[in-house]
Amino acid sequence: MKLFIATLSTETNTFCTMPTAMSGFEEYFLRHGTATQEPPNLMTEALHVWRDKGESLGWQIIESLTAIAEPAGPTTRGCYDALSAEILSDLADCGGADIILLQLHGAMVADHVEDCEGDILARVRAQCPDATIGVSLDLHSHLTDRMLEASDLIVHFREYPHDDATACAIELFDLAQRAHAGEITPRMAYFDTRMVSLYLTKEGAMKSFVAEMATAQAKPDVLSVSLSHGFPWADVEDVGARMLVITDDQPDIAEQLAERLGRRFFELREEVTTDYLPIAKALDQIGTRPGLSVLADMGDNSGGGAPGDATHMLAAMLARGLTNFATGLFWDPGVVRICQDAGVGSKLTVRLGGKTGVVSGDPIDLDVTVMGIDTGLGQHLGTGLEPMGTVVWLRLAGEIDLLVNDLRVQVYHPEAFEQVGIRLAEKSVVVVKSLFHFYGPFSQISDHIVQVASPGGTQPAFRDIALTKRKLPYWPAVEHPFLDTSLEKAG
Ligand SMILES: [Zn+2]
CATH class of the missing domain: 3.40.50.2300 (Response regulator)
Structure with a gap:
């Protein structure tokens, strides 16, 4: 055989x-x-x-x-x-x-x-x-x-x-x-x-x-x-x-x-789906909750084809004056290269994210310290280990930790942050660029998980995706796609 x-x-x-x-x-x-x-x-x-x-x-x-x-x-x-x-x-x-x-x-x-x-x-x-x-x-x-x-x-x-x-x-x-x-x-x-x-x-x-x-x-x-x-x-x-x-x-x-x-x-359509919160409401919801909150930056999940360099969530959090959080993985090979050249311990200004297109928002200029640079790390997805490329840990304003890398990949596991030295247990909030694959491992270490309908290449706004080729109607673009009986499949 x-x-x-x-x-x-x-x-x-x-x-x-x-x-x-x-x-x-x-x-x-x-x-x-x-x-x-x-x-x-x-x-x-x-x-x-x-x-x-x-x-x-x-x-x-x-x-x-x-x-x-x-x-x-x-x-x-x-x-x-x-x-x-x-x-x-x-x-x-x-x-x-x-x-x-x-x-x-x-x-x-x-x-x-x-x-x-x-x-x-x-x-x-x-x-x-x-x-x-x-x-x-x-x-x-x-x-x-x-x-x-x-x-x-x-x-x-x-x-x-x-x-x-x-x-x-x-x-x-x-x-x-x-x-x-x-x-x-x-x-x-x-x-x-x-x-x-x-x-x-x-x-x-x-x-x-x-x-x-x-x-x-x-x-x-x-x-x-x-x-x-x-x-x-x-x-x-x-x-x-x-x-x-x-x-x-x-x-x-x-x-x-x-x-x-x-x-x-x-x-079961209403029961098997969820309306996800926009950024402002999600940040309102976590408020000053005790413990660690995990926010999923759903709109910028490279695992669904988004660029991975969107700044919408980070901009909103900085605008609110939030300080004790970690966020990643930002796909920004240019920033990785600059930080590699500058070296660990350097203080410099970087223009982070927002480079791929309008879905990524505007780049943000940040005064950062290069806390660490690692190559060859991986993060677990099930039993497999997914590569992360070169990962740079940046810190700004004391307690904000950013993870930037040069390989587009979503966050699957807390080890993405922790193996470079970021201690999530000491944070109030961690923002992960991911949709769902992070859920199991992060639920083990967090007190709250909020999935956020952030703008971006994978924004979960299913009524509004411009689907022009599908011939039959579909929910949620229309409420009752089976009522048009002229289009019913036999049986
Ligand atoms: Zn899949």
């Missing part, structure tokens, strides 16, 4: 003005068949699982490309063509495979290809018409007809923050093995829930809905149930949440269950 595995992953924010080029993959993670020789990260965990399970069965493993870039704007034509061609040529060189398992993101857009995953899967299918093709996707994906037509099995992460990549990889491997052996005949169907938003799965109604999906998956003939949450900051035709069901040779049951669960999810 021959198993072919590969990873290509970036989440494209089509409103981001920074292209995703080969440099974005090179600086984050780019390996040509050797990714599993290194410790796993979120998007390589599946490859480790598939290799280990395949080898334990005595299978031949062909490991191809692993390419991961921090989210930004559309991938350049040359970059996408080169990376996708590498997977296809590796597949040709090994003479095809019995089972092909791919870890893709699901929301990758290139300059000339709106549905990169569908494009790759269609090309893989054309090259290997008889192979069993399975794909694991981040749940922030655009599930498309083309992806379903070209593959046999699609499984999304169920959890956000994503701490179930290993479980999904095991599930997909086992289903692919059974399908290839002829024990099952996968039939996939999805239902468009007509929702565009974000859904944290660790508490409340969304946690219960994930449990409902698991219950549905345990029913006879049902092989897999997963929800594509969608990725809101992408002007693509297939944007939005879609409920996916795979059955064993029961296409009608797949369609009916996908619709039933999809409509159930729509019923």
